[in-house]
Amino acid sequence: xxxFADLLxxxxxxxxxxxxxxxxxxxxxxxxxxxxNFRFYIEQNIQYLPQYARTLALGAxxxxxxxxxQRFTRSLNQIVNVEMDANRRLRDRIIELGAVDHGGGDxxxxxxxxYAGYLIATAATGSTVDIMAAMLPCAWSYHVIAAQYPxxxxxxxxxxxxxxxxxxxxxxxxxxxxxxLDEVVCDVSEADLTRLRGHxxxxxxxxxxxxxMGFTMERWPDQKAKS
Numbered sequence: 089x090x091x092f093a094d095l096l097x098x099x100x101x102x103x104x105x106x107x108x109x110x111x112x113x114x115x116x117x118x119x120x121x122x123x124x125n126f127r128f129y130i131e132q133n134i135q136y137l138p139q140y141a142r143t144l145a146l147g148a149x150x151x152x153x154x155x156x157x158q159r160f161t162r163s164l165n166q167i168v169n170v171e172m173d174a175n176r177r178l179r180d181r182i183i184e185l186g187a188v189d190h191g192g193g194d195x196x197x198x199x200x201x202x203y204a205g206y207l208i209a210t211a212a213t214g215s216t217v218d219i220m221a222a223m224l225p226c227a228w229s230y231h232v233i234a235a236q237y238p239x240x241x242x243x244x245x246x247x248x249x250x251x252x253x254x255x256x257x258x259x260x261x262x263x264x265x266x267x268x269l270d271e272v273v274c275d276v277s278e279a280d281l282t283r284l285r286g287h288x289x290x291x292x293x294x295x296x297x298x299x300x301m302g303f304t305m306e307r308w309p310d311q312k313a314k315s
Contacts (some may be wrong), residue, residue: 131192
């Protein structure tokens, strides 16, 4: 990982370490995760990703250089043309395996809504670097988590997820993101660093909440989970 990404994480290990020691993906890796939980997670992720993409689009709109514009549009392409379709295919396959509907597709759950809203608000009010710091925990943690399981138990759905995010192609995409962050923050003030660390911390917190939501299948108090 690039130096500045490590700097953001350095004071946030108390949030980062529990995130990457992720029991949800560990259960995917050994094949023990119930299909119902994965369906809920993936249905929430399908609703989250368009908001993640809109955050990137706002970053592109706020770009002040051609390099920044390319950076955000490349990531936007990754989400819209790769990951959104991949998530829909995973949803369809887990349903084919008999995963029961617990309402994951019936609107954003609290953790998903909070995370998406935070990213959009950061993009609407912050700089391009603020946006990059807030979004970094998502892309970075997915690779770190998945790469811990180079030989997952064979599963018709989970293996593909782990292989994709833990693989070399995604690592190349991530490393470019980190290198680009280094390029734009070569000289930041202490106040800027404190703010960017805060964005990274909040993003990592929401990532952990999102995974925990997959286990609990938490809904809003007025909604009843489908049986």
